[in-house]
Amino acid sequence: MNRRYRKTIIAGNWKMNKTASETRAFADEFKALLPKSKWCDIVVCVPSADISAAVRAFKDSRVAVGAQNVYFEKSGAYTGEVSADMLADLGVKYVIVGHSERRALFGETDSIVNKKVHAVLNADLNPIICVGESLEQREMGVTMELIALQLKSALSGVSAEQVRRCVIAYEPIWAIGTGKNATGEQAAEVCTFIRATIRSLYGARIARSVTVQYGGSMKGENAAELLSHEDIDGGLIGGASLKADTLMAIIHAANQN
Numbered sequence: 258m259n260r261r262y263r264k265t266i267i268a269g270n271w272k273m274n275k276t277a278s279e280t281r282a283f284a285d286e287f288k289a290l291l292p293k294s295k296w297c298d299i300v301v302c303v304p305s306a307d308i309s310a311a312v313r314a315f316k317d318s319r320v321a322v323g324a325q326n327v328y329f330e331k332s333g334a335y336t337g338e339v340s341a342d343m344l345a346d347l348g349v350k351y352v353i354v355g356h357s358e359r360r361a362l363f364g365e366t367d368s369i370v371n372k373k374v375h376a377v378l379n380a381d382l383n384p385i386i387c388v389g390e391s392l393e394q395r396e397m398g399v400t401m402e403l404i405a406l407q408l409k410s411a412l413s414g415v416s417a418e419q420v421r422r423c424v425i426a427y428e429p430i431w432a433i434g435t436g437k438n439a440t441g442e443q444a445a446e447v448c449t450f451i452r453a454t455i456r457s458l459y460g461a462r463i464a465r466s467v468t469v470q471y472g473g474s475m476k477g478e479n480a481a482e483l484l485s486h487e488d489i490d491g492g493l494i495g496g497a498s499l500k501a502d503t504l505m506a507i508i509h510a511a512n513q514n
């Protein structure tokens with residue numbers, strides 16, 4: 258990480274876990290553990306049904322609430338969908354876009370990801386844009402081409418001013434929920450490549466201001482090493498974000514760098 262030029266952001270992704278009451282209980286426990294000094298920005302991305310409870314529960318803290326999905330249209334006949342304006346009005350600050358589970362299970366294509374990124378930015382929210390390769394793609398040696406394609410597609414039409422509000426999460430699919438994290442070197446190689454791609458699109462000054470996270474089985478035990486790399490500015494954390502103490506262990510690890 259490089260705190261001089263960009264934010265360090267530790268973000269939890271609860272996926273489809275926790276009820277509203279469990280959200281309140283988590284917030285109480287987590288807030289009691291929060292350090293006085295601000296080592297990093299903290300975001301908890303909760304299920305849509307828990308957003309109101311989470312915003313209320315974290316109101317008096319420095320924990321920002323994020324959503325895990327959004328629809329790109331502003332309003333209309335889209336049964337079951339939620340717009341970026343609706344999320345903003347509830348008090349959401351970040352929205353995960355293009356998570357590999359949404360790409361694999363819900364047909365989210367690069368073009369849909371791009372539309373969602375624009376919808377999030379137009380609502381003055383910050384997208385957390387996920388990119389990452391499968392094990393098969395890594396073994397075929399096409400990781401960098403794939404990451405460049407996903408990233409350039411996601412950022413198509415995004416202005417230099419807007420890209421400063423984007424967070425990019427490198428999440429190798431083979432490391433998500435598997436307990437098998439990428440090594441610091443593997444993660445750093447791709448995160449550095451992501452920054453170089455942003456540099457080629459927007460120039461060096463903008464590229465150094467964008468937060469690039471790593472996600473994939475990050476936990477208290479491996480976070481300090483992963484975050485010690487210059488281009489890894491935080492984490493997007495699934496499993497370990499479900500318990501207050503395991504998420505806090507990662508925040509403490511962020512302070513060791």
Ligand code: PEP
Pocket residue numbers: 270428432433434435436472473474475493494495496497
């Ligand atoms: C995720 O799904 O964004 C993730 C990184 O999950 P986990 O930390 O459980 O691998």
